[in-house]
Amino acid sequence: MPFRSLAAFVLTLSVAAPLAAAEGGSAPPKVVDLRYEVVNTFPHDRAAFTQGLVFRDGFLYESTGLNGRSSVRKVVLETGAVIRQRSLENQYFGEGLADWNDTLVQLTWQSGTGFVYDLDTLEPRRSFGYEGEGWGLTQDGQRLIMSDGTPSLRFLDPETLRETGRLEVRYEGQPLRGLNELEMVEGQLFANVWPTQWVVRIDPQTGDVNARLDLGGLLPTGERGRVDVLNGIAWDARGKRLFVTGKLWPTVFEIRVIEAAAAPPATEGAAN
Template sequence: MVHFNNIPVYSYDIINTYPHDVSAFTEGLVYESDYLYESTGKYNESTLRKVDLQTGEILKLHKLDENYFGEGITLYHNKIFQLTWQSKVGFIYDKESFALINKFYYNTEGWGITHNDEHLIMSDGTDEIFFLNPQNLKKVYSIKVHDEFKPITRLNELEFIKGEIYANVWRSDKIARICPHSGKITGWIDLKGLLSHKEYKNAGTLNGITYDSEKNRFFVTGKMWPKIFEIKLI
């Protein structure tokens, strides 16, 4: 294993690939029971969708109002929480029907969202990660993310895996592994080379992390990528 500034750097093996809609500007990704729940961005194109992992078929689709730029999502107690980028409003949907249950408001940008057993966990593109009360969506506390020397910013799509926060770093091929208590980077995952040079021509940045806890499977994708990758960290 390589180390950078005393922090381990993980590489990957590709275990499987699955089809992904190349028009999907991926902002949030959640796995549950062979389905993916995905949030896509861009004004007048933002959606919430349920997708068959194996085939890539879109099974359910909700289009956001043209004024909203969809961002991260998380699935918590059969509800889907979806952020928007600069509108300072999030949406809560019923998981099965995608019916809107409620809205919530925040005073920063919305980037990524995930949860642990106790809190919703949200990023806003800075080095700060917010822990929210899932009942009233109020901030309980926050942490500042840093390596040995400096703050780590542009934290985007989030996933909580085995006690750590995993975060895409926007406009990079790297995922940060973060201690949820101290904010310290515990590892970097370098995903350079996942897409071939040809595939990268039309694709955007790496964005989208989700985890199948039952089968210990780790999935990643990116904005307008043709594939979702199941990877193993090495």
């Protein structure tokens, strides 16, 4: 989306939403701008409509979308080679993906159905149901965290896959919609914001966005007309590496995130 700032995008989604500072309440936290450096690049299947990304034991695990093209797959990071794949039936549109113990958990978009796979073989173990849409999925070591396109994140028990609670995400006091792919990074929750090229960092205790990262310039100009939006965040906790990619992107980027300055207030207009 051609928005100059995420703040402008938030305002278009949250018309007349009250700020927390109103009526004597506490002011919403400042949102810090993050910068990034590209550390490395890796090939990515440009036919993969990336919806979920996980790094585990040296491999990428990926959920891809679109009806008739959805899958869960195990990928060699360095080459982009798909070494194991499980395709979904045509009625399912693959979405978020998270690992839990020796399994992978995958959401689908509008079918209200998720799937649990064996991590090694990708053989299906069981399915489960949920209300509404499935978008992004991650885990924090205790619970699964799910997005559904609304400002509310859902917490799921990783064993029963039943909902145990919710948390509203707010950007400068405004509810933030479009939360898509999720990833826990050193105690903070990173999220793609659909349909933009922004990533936000969320305090998982309060739901407040405390930082934002503009990745609009990440993909070379010559590739942008052949791809969809940024989507896909994976964290290598052991190697302290952060990977990002997008739907139909030809590249997985390893980036280093750098703290910068406080973001400007949410008053900028949208670009053409």
